Amino acid sequence: MSPPLTLVTSLIDEVTNSWNFNLLIELFPTSVVKEIKKINFFPNFQPNLLFWAPSKSGKFTTKSLRLSPFRNESVKHWLAMILKKNGPFFLSNYVRDEFIIYMAVIFDLISKNRNSIAHNSPSHDVQELSKLVSSSASSHWKSQLKKRVRSTSNPSQTWKRPPCGWIKINTDCSFSNGTTYTSVLVRNENGSIIFAHSMKHDCQDPLDAESLAIKEACQFVNSAKIENVIFEADSLNVMTFINDPSHNSHWTAKVNVEAIKRFWFLWPTWKFRYSSRNSNFAAHYLAKWASNIDWRGVVPPKDLPIMCFCDGGSPIIDVCNFSFY
Known part of the structure; x- marks a missing residue:
């Protein structure tokens, strides 16, 4: 039978x-x-x-599961359709362009992950995909921003001392697998290091980590009540968010950037500048060093790695006349 x-x-x-x-x-x-x-x-x-059909509520239900009529359509078609439906919600071309990059990366990674599953190759879960989308899209967007920087505003490749009566603070971070070590390096008009600090944080995105380092520096300087300060970091994204009101902060850095702007409102003489990786190397190396040995807190002069003195300064370490706590 x-x-x-x-x-x-x-x-x-x-x-x-x-x-x-x-x-x-x-x-x-x-x-x-x-x-x-x-x-x-x-x-x-x-x-x-099978695909998730559009719904007014944005919620996934078994009713919204349909046979896909767009299975042969390109990513370009999908992007055009999404932009047509969401066009009125973009506050500026800047936001629209960033959205396009993120959507393109999402489509690309979903497609690759689907192929990996179909061919029984190692694939990623939703949380891993989310991290990959964030890091990859941030990298692509940063390269696009660099293309927009005018040749006349190209940052210096060497670190320069601040003017007389000013201090300069360089910040950076070491980000890996959801953990970041921030670095704050403060130098006076002689180029001498007067304060160094690092702290460990849980972060899910490089932009969040970069903006967090700058916010920490602002907190230190605000506590010390110093007016003449120049902040430098090699994150073009974050510095653009801080300096240009027409550029809305990416959601991962929005909270930190808004906190930085509130500090700036209190101290309008502060300056925020994008610096190249070469001119920000001392802060970059400090973050890497802190990550390697799990250093958290103030770094005494005797414990500073020698590469932090790569920009010179006479003397290389000086007395700090400010209270950063």
Whole structure:
């Protein structure tokens, strides 16, 4: 006795890709068979694909699961459709361009992950994909921002001492697997290091980590009540968010950037500048060093790694006349 037929595919002839009429006549009344014959097949076989259909609520339900009518459409088509539906919500072309990059990265990574699953290769879960999207999109967006920087505003490749009566603070971070070590390096008009600090934080995004380092520096200087301060960091994204009101902060850095702007409102003489990696190397190396040995807190002069003195300064370490706590 043959097993019971529970699926429609059991009624289809795999060779001809059409109904098995002999089986239909055997199983159903003539009136039913006539109705079934009216259901046509596609001339070429394509496997059914499932996708999350658009819904007004934005929620996923079994009702919103449909056979995809767009399975052969390109990423360009999907982006155009999304932009058409969401165009009025973009506050500026800057936000629109950033959105396009993030959506393109999302499509790309989902496609790659799907192929990995289909071919039984290592794939990523939702949390891992989220981290990959954030880091990859941030990297692409940063490269786009660099193209927009005018040649006249190209940052110096060497660190320069602040003017007389000013201090300069360089910040950076070492980010890996959801953990960051921030670095804050303060130098006076002689180029002498007067304060160094590092702290460990849980972060899910490089922009969050970079902006957090600058916010920490602002907190120190605000406590010390210093007016003439220049902040430098090699994160073009964050410095753009801080300096240009027309550029809305990315959501991962928004809280920190808004806190920085509140400090800046209290101390309008402060300056925030983008610096190249070369001119920010001392702070960069301090963050790497802190990450390697898990250093947290103030770094005494005797414990500072020698590479932090790469920019010179006479003397290389000087007395700090400010209270940063």
